[in-house]
Amino acid sequence: MIDLRQIGAAPLDLVADAAECGALAARFDLVAIERLEARVSLVAEDATVTASGTLRAAWIQSCAVSGEDLPQATEEPLALRFVPATDDPAPDSEIELTADDCDDIPYSGTQFDLGEAIAQSLGLAIDPFACGPQAEAARRAAGILPEEATGAFAGLAALKLGKD
Structure with a gap:
């Protein structure tokens, strides 16, 4: 949790400990x-806080096909904007969102949860259908055969499968 009154000019270095990594896994x-x-560097303009920086992570996930352990890693930019929460509109009222509104992370009081925003950024970086090097062999062993290519791509498919 970050308190608005404690934001300084120096960037913050956030590192998840073993328990946090386990819970997120x-x-x-x-x-x-x-x-x-x-x-992450934080810049406060009135009650709006812009957070920019870099996310670095390494994890092991199961291959979507074979189930084998598949090491993954990412290093990507972070760009987050925390804004004060507004009152919910009446249930039947019409609201209009701009593209910038979709990236806002609302908070209440004088604190916002930067750790949760980083965790959610990691969640977005994970490919839920990542396949490892044994995925094709697992597909064949399960009898899942690739669809037959037709037309212009049939020749390429045959080359990939080693057919003449």
Whole structure:
């Protein structure tokens, strides 16, 4: 949690400990999270806080096809904007959202949860259908054969499968 009154000019280095990595691995259905860290600079303009920086993570997930352990990693930019929560509109009222509104993370009081925003950024970086090197062999063993290519791509498919 970050308190608005404590925001300074120096970037923040956030590193998830082993318990946090374990909890996030369970939350995201991963085998393990080996590393989750972020370096974030915060800029406050009135009650709106812009957070920018870099997310670095390494995790092990199960291959979507074979179930084997599949090491993954990411290093990607972070761009988050925390805004004061507004009153909910009446249930039947019409609201209009702009593209910028979709990226806002509302908070109440004087604190916002930067750690949760980083965890959600990690969740978005995980490919839920990642396949490992044994995926094709597992498909064949299960009798799942590739669809027959037709037309212009039939020749390419035959080359890929080793057919003449």
